[in-house]
Amino acid sequence: MDKKGILIVVSGFSGSGKGTIMKELLSRYPDTYALSISATTRSPREGEVDGREYFFVSKDEFEKMIAKGELIEYAKYVENYYGTPRDYVEKKLDEGRDVILEIEIQGALNVKKMFPDTLLLFVTPPSADELKKRLVGRGTETMDVIRSRMERACEEADGMENYDYLIINDDLDRCVKEMHSIIQGEHRRSSRNCGFMKEIKEDLERMKH
Numbered sequence: 289m290d291k292k293g294i295l296i297v298v299s300g301f302s303g304s305g306k307g308t309i310m311k312e313l314l315s316r317y318p319d320t321y322a323l324s325i326s327a328t329t330r331s332p333r334e335g336e337v338d339g340r341e342y343f344f345v346s347k348d349e350f351e352k353m354i355a356k357g358e359l360i361e362y363a364k365y366v367e368n369y370y371g372t373p374r375d376y377v378e379k380k381l382d383e384g385r386d387v388i389l390e391i392e393i394q395g396a397l398n399v400k401k402m403f404p405d406t407l408l409l410f411v412t413p414p415s416a417d418e419l420k421k422r423l424v425g426r427g428t429e430t431m432d433v434i435r436s437r438m439e440r441a442c443e444e445a446d447g448m449e450n451y452d453y454l455i456i457n458d459d460l461d462r463c464v465k466e467m468h469s470i471i472q473g474e475h476r477r478s479s480r481n482c483g484f485m486k487e488i489k490e491d492l493e494r495m496k497h
């Protein structure tokens with residue numbers, strides 16, 4: 289089968305648990321997946337490390353990255369910039385890894401426009417009630433930020449139909465297995481295996497004689 293990695297965008301409501309799913313997926317299949325680390329102008333939360341969760345940069349530095357074409361896409365989200373560095377993504381795809389971008393919907397649609405082969409996955413809790421509970425329960429955000437994220441969640445719900453698959457996060461283990469099998473199934477799509485099909489057709493032709 290063709291070797292090139294698949295570019296995957298994972299989005300979901302803030303509080304959908306997508307971060308936890310990603311961590312688990314990467315620790316179970318470290319040789320299959322690579323997680324892109326974004327640049328952001330927001331301040332680190334407690335426990336976050338520069339170069340691990342994000343590259344934390346100033347607004348000036350971020351604007352320079354945009355100008356130099358170093359970002360595949362970027363978006364503004366709750367007053368801060370977030371963007372995907374180009375080099376890492378291209379290198380890992382060429383190595384045959386499936387590269388995951390954990391980004392919001394605006395960025396997801398921009399990536400899909402530029403790279404139509406991108407697989408779009410949307411993580412959602414089982415219900416709106418459950419989402420609110422998780423957002424409040426995390427306890428790391430002020431009420432103002434929670435309110436603006438709930439408003440943003442309404443907007444994001446509008447775009448869910450643009451994604452290829454929904455991942456309902458009710459049970460971590462089941463969710464991770466399901467995400468892995470969706471992605472691996474995607475590798476078998478005929479349009480992703482043009483090289484393989486060409487080769488088998490040529491071999492068959494040759495065997496006729």
Ligand code: 5GP
Pocket residue numbers: 299300302326327330361362363365370371372390391392394395396
């Ligand atoms: P948080 O501040 O909670 O870490 O992230 C806020 C939102 O920004 C999340 O929806 C996250 O997926 C999104 N995000 C993170 N990195 C990027 C990026 O590089 N590009 C875009 N467009 N969104 C991102």
